[in-house]
Amino acid sequence: MATDFSSIPIIDISSLVAKADDPNMAEDPAVLEVVRQLDKVCTEAGFFYVKGHGIPDTLVKGVRDVTRRFFELPYEEKAKIKMTAATGFRGYEKIGENITQGVPDMHEAIDCYREVTQGMYGDLGKVMEGNNQWPQNPPTFEVIMEKYISLCTDLARKIMRGIALAIGGSPDEFEGQRAGDPFWVMRLLGYPGVSSENGTNVMKNDIGCGAHTDYGLLTLLNQDDDINALQVKNLSGEWISAPPVPGSFVCNIGDMLKIYSNGLYESTLHRVINNSSKYRVSVVYFYETNFDTAVEPLDTHKTRANGNKKFERAVYGEHLISKVLTNFVDE
Numbered sequence: 001m002a003t004d005f006s007s008i009p010i011i012d013i014s015s016l017v018a019k020a021d022d023p024n025m026a027e028d029p030a031v032l033e034v035v036r037q038l039d040k041v042c043t044e045a046g047f048f049y050v051k052g053h054g055i056p057d058t059l060v061k062g063v064r065d066v067t068r069r070f071f072e073l074p075y076e077e078k079a080k081i082k083m084t085a086a087t088g089f090r091g092y093e094k095i096g097e098n099i100t101q102g103v104p105d106m107h108e109a110i111d112c113y114r115e116v117t118q119g120m121y122g123d124l125g126k127v128m129e130g131n132n133q134w135p136q137n138p139p140t141f142e143v144i145m146e147k148y149i150s151l152c153t154d155l156a157r158k159i160m161r162g163i164a165l166a167i168g169g170s171p172d173e174f175e176g177q178r179a180g181d182p183f184w185v186m187r188l189l190g191y192p193g194v195s196s197e198n199g200t201n202v203m204k205n206d207i208g209c210g211a212h213t214d215y216g217l218l219t220l221l222n223q224d225d226d227i228n229a230l231q232v233k234n235l236s237g238e239w240i241s242a243p244p245v246p247g248s249f250v251c252n253i254g255d256m257l258k259i260y261s262n263g264l265y266e267s268t269l270h271r272v273i274n275n276s277s278k279y280r281v282s283v284v285y286f287y288e289t290n291f292d293t294a295v296e297p298l299d300t301h302k303t304r305a306n307g308n309k310k311f312e313r314a315v316y317g318e319h320l321i322s323k324v325l326t327n328f329v330d331e
């Protein structure tokens with residue numbers, strides 16, 4: 001239910017982060033104020049910035065730094081951790097390998113997912129079985145990323161407790177069978193900048209990542225501080241910029257939360273165009289439901305008030321796999 005918003009709002013979530021595991025969180029006035037703001041931004045835009053999130057700035061910058069260093073390596077080096085079907089679609093993909101709506105995206109990436117062991121989700125999970133492929137260089141790469149993933153998982157869980165209240169449910173609506181064992185996804189992304197032959201022409205770049213919605217519950221996006229490239233579509237069809245706000249994450253809603261909220265919250269279309277001359281890095285963490293959970297509108301007061309159940313049931317793992325199997329060019 002997006003509106004014709006013209007900018008992306010910022011929320012200070014420090015009270016929620018501090019009290020999200022307090023049994024009385026739902027009676028705390030400061031928490032309830034954050035919940036009220038979450039409800040507003042989720043209803044109006046489906047996109048918002050969070051500050052006061054508690055993840056150290058050095059780590060937030062650190063993951064972008066090691067990512068940039070990896071992408072600076074020669075292709076042969078990067079190809080050592082090439083993404084293939086045999087690796088469960090984990091690893092490095094070169095520029096143009098990922099496609100969105102049939103068009104190759106101008107980005108390179110390392111894709112990582114919660115590890116899936118053999119037989120873990122039966123036939124449903126076969127496609128995603130595999131271990132993440134981490135670069136050997138710098139040697140700290142894996143340790144930094146694991147630390148980051150674990151902090152993002154905890155932060156996203158806390159924000160989802162706030163969103164559960166915002167929808168009109170109880171704080172633990174997204175725990176247990178629904179998202180108590182969250183499937184996470186992380187994409188380390190690099191977008192080349194524009195270059196001009198003679199230095200005078202203004203060049204436009206191709207689409208870094210075409211218009212799409214995210215697949216799960218909540219996305220935490222960590223982008224370079226000095227490049228404006230992410231755009232979000234409002235109800236009037238205008239592309240609204242989501243420029244970097246240092247110290248914050250951009251958050252947005254995924255397809256599964258749209259279903260849980262019965263369309264009260266929208267998984268908003270967004271895209272990336274890097275028209276700057278600089279190479280842009282972003283590290284995107286996706287917090288999703290349990291892999292094998294069947295998602296349907298919650299039976300809460302507010303989602304009911306939004307009308308009879310509109311959305312069909314979806315199994316998250318099926319949704320993810322249908323995307324993964326169509327996201328890459330055949331070689």
Ligand SMILES: N=C(N)NCCCC[C@H](N)C(=O)O
Pocket residue numbers: 098099100101185209212213214215216286323327
């Ligand atoms: N795991 C997530 N959400 N990834 C978002 C990727 C979006 C681009 C992809 N080619 C697509 O068309 O979906």
Ligand SMILES: O=C(O)CCC(=O)C(=O)O
Pocket residue numbers: 187189209214221223230270271272282284
């Ligand atoms: O790089 C970005 O700013 C956004 C990337 C994105 O939307 C995605 O990977 O889903």
Ligand SMILES: [Fe+2]
Pocket residue numbers: 212213214270
């Ligand atoms: Fe996205």
